[in-house]
Amino acid sequence: MKTDALHAVRLARTDLKLLGRNYVALFNVMVLPLLFGFLYLQMTEDPTFVLSGMPGILLIFTAFLNLVNTFTARREELVLKRLRGGQSSAAAIFGGAGLGALAVFVFQVVLLIVLTNRYAGALPTNPVPMIVGGLLGVAVFALLAAAFSGITPSAEMAQLTPMPVLIVLMFAAPLAWPLDQMPAALEIVSRVLPVTPVMELMRAGYYGASLGEMSVYVATLLGWVAVSALLVKLFFRWDPRHN
Template sequence: MKTDVLHAVRLARVDVTLVGRNTTALFNVLLLPLLLAWMFTMMQGGAEIDGVPGGAFVLTGVPGLMLTFSVFINLVNSFTARREELVLKRLRGGQPSAAAVMAGSALGALVFFVLQVVLLGFWVHRTEGVLPANVPMLVVAALLGVAVFTLLAAAFSGLTPNAEMAQVSVLPLLMVMTIGAPVAFPADILPGPLAVVSNLLPVTPIVEMMRSGFLGADHFTGSGEALGMAGQWVAALPSIGILLGWIAVSALLARWLFRWEPRHG
């Protein structure tokens, strides 16, 4: 167990170093989501949503979309490239266990996601005067979100024939998450079937937990009512349940689809 933890930390350090040295990857992982956040705030034009300024509403929900870039897209590219270069095969044949390899990738992605959320926190405080009301909820949302999207990335990498196709294979999920996530609007404004789909997306519970954790209010039901710490956790239980369900489904998909060796044919 201790050995696996050490291997996971070592692999995470390598991942962070490699992304930090790659200007394109660093822009896509770290800066592009912040640029999208700025664009969403410009679209709101200062209108109030659920009783809070539009800028605060959007910015506190953007971490859900950040996960698709800093974790999902980043790791689909990484897993696929390493598989084709036989890096995963060598890792599988060495000391790190499969769990350590996955945990190392997740930990490296978590570093970038946390950095994004911290930068976003400064942005929200500077422009909206908001400080996080429930930091533990932000942490739980980050951990569950990274777990879900790491496993989804592992599954999608198995469907991706080569590194060149990685940017294409992620597009369907990226479009669904971008359009369906309640970042710039509450999910309850969508027509019935679309609202159900939006609420079941893995990104939606993360958006709701992040927004409620920042603002200290009920943004799970869309009421915007101020809640105490205990009330926030009670309101978050359905979202946590959905994320745990996604972790179970994503783990099964990753186990079934993930490949350690290059695809043939």
């Protein structure tokens, strides 16, 4: 267990170094979601609502789109196979990817809190639901990324395969409007998306929420962890698809 943890940390450090050298990936992870957030800010009179929900959008890019590309490229280049055949266990490999995504996500959320304070004069009053939502959200989207990499034929296609999921998550998520202000059908869809409980737990840090509401959000994320883990078992591949 200790060895797996050390390997996960080592792999996470490698991921962060590689991300810093890949300017396209860095733009997609750090800048692109903020541009979406800026567009949504133009649609609301409550900037705190949008900014406090932005971590959910950040996760889509940081822990999902980026890791789909990472897993797929490493599989096709035999990196995953070499890691798996060496000292790194599956837990260490997945843990390292998740840990790297978590480090970037924490950095982004801290910047977002500073931005929210400067732009809207608001600071979170309860960090606990934000921490829980962030940890579970990273776990869900990292696992979903691993599963989607299994159905992605090449690194070149890694930008396209997750696109339908990206569109649904971006436009059905309650970023600019509360759930109860959405059309009924869209509200039903939004409530079962993995991005929604992340947003609501993050907002609970600013606006507060009842224990019952937070329990529902946590249970939804735990359900998604289980579903995502099953999808990984079904679709994830260690060997290149062209073999």
